[in-house]
Amino acid sequence: MLFGFAQACCYDMLALEAAGSGDGEAETRHRRESAEAMWRAAHYKSRVIGGKKIPAEEFVEARLKEVFHHFGVRYPKEKTFDTFESAPLPAEGGASLRNLVSIGILELLAAFNLMHRVPQGDLEKHLATVEETLKNSSEASGDSSPKSKKKKMAVGYTAVVPRAIKANMLCRIGTRREEAKALLESTLEVSHKYKGSHCSLSWIVPHMLYEKAILAATEGDKEAMKSLLKKAREHIAGTVLLNAMDVRLHLTDYGMEVPLLH
Known part of the structure; x- marks a missing residue:
């Protein structure tokens, strides 16, 4: 979950850099990649060790829920601990997902x-x-x-x-x-x-x-x-x-x- 979220954040930084240099095509591509990474991250379960959530995952899960709520996208209920095979982004608001x-x-x-x-x-x-x-x-x-x-x-x-x-x-x-x-x-x-x-x-x-x-x-x-x-x-x-x-x-x-x- 954390690594997927961090990947989305990195794409956001690349999008910012592209926007600063006036490369609209690269900015659009990186925004899409950010949305896809955010979507993948939301499909992982947050782990509990010793009765406590892993702090990093607790933070990421809270932010992901805020992101999905902000863009009007339903937060995934089906979760997995394993590698998530990416499904298409939701038609409504999916491509807008980003931190x-x-x-x-x-x-x-x-x-x-x-x-x-x-x-x-x-x-x-x-x-x-x-x-x-x-x-x-x-x-x-x-x-x-x-x-x-x-x-x-x-x-x-x-x-x-x-x-x-x-x-x-x-x-x-x-x-x-x-x-x-x-x-x-x-x-x-x-x-x-x-x-x-x-x-x-x-x-x-x-x-x-x-x-x-x-x-x-x-x-x-x-x-x-x-x-x-x-x-x-x-x-x-x-x-x-x-x-x-x-x-x-x-x-x-x-x-x-x-x-x-x-």
Whole structure:
């Protein structure tokens, strides 16, 4: 399930690149490939180990259901643990299926605590992509506030998630930590509304609190670090990636995790 979803996210990135270069044919092809990968991913069962869902699959399943609901496509009921032989995309809305976060592969790196593995040069290139995404989101929304519930939720995918990704990236660029702290704070202010294990955006709050705690630790403020880690633990209940974040907090509490900042 995770790999199928990640594949769809990669096709989305290729579509963005094609759109930026003016290659409409390639963009259309990659959008179709993204939809097909999303359709395949939705046909895999999420696994349970030790009575708990695998965190990555829990996140992916929540996002897939949101995607299908958004595009008006019925979410598959028949699931398999085995390789899924792709069936034709649904006639109604199937070809439109794609991650509601256009830079989804970067979201996976941030949400799964993998951003520190990205080389610094590549990190700054990806940061430019995130900033362009935020700029486009701002221009698309204009000055009007979204009124419908669906539109309000869409802002989370197009604006809040990219902000969280950017904050995560800035934490790993030593010369921009002050900017990172400000963005972490402002992202927290707009993301508290996203709650529950069925909301794929609920990963943001505990992760932003965790990043703030690590920054506090690098500055030698242990009390602030402890306070922020406590808040993060209070916010993980009922969120996607709960088990993964719980492990990170547990390791940090016992001083076994080295802050991955440069």
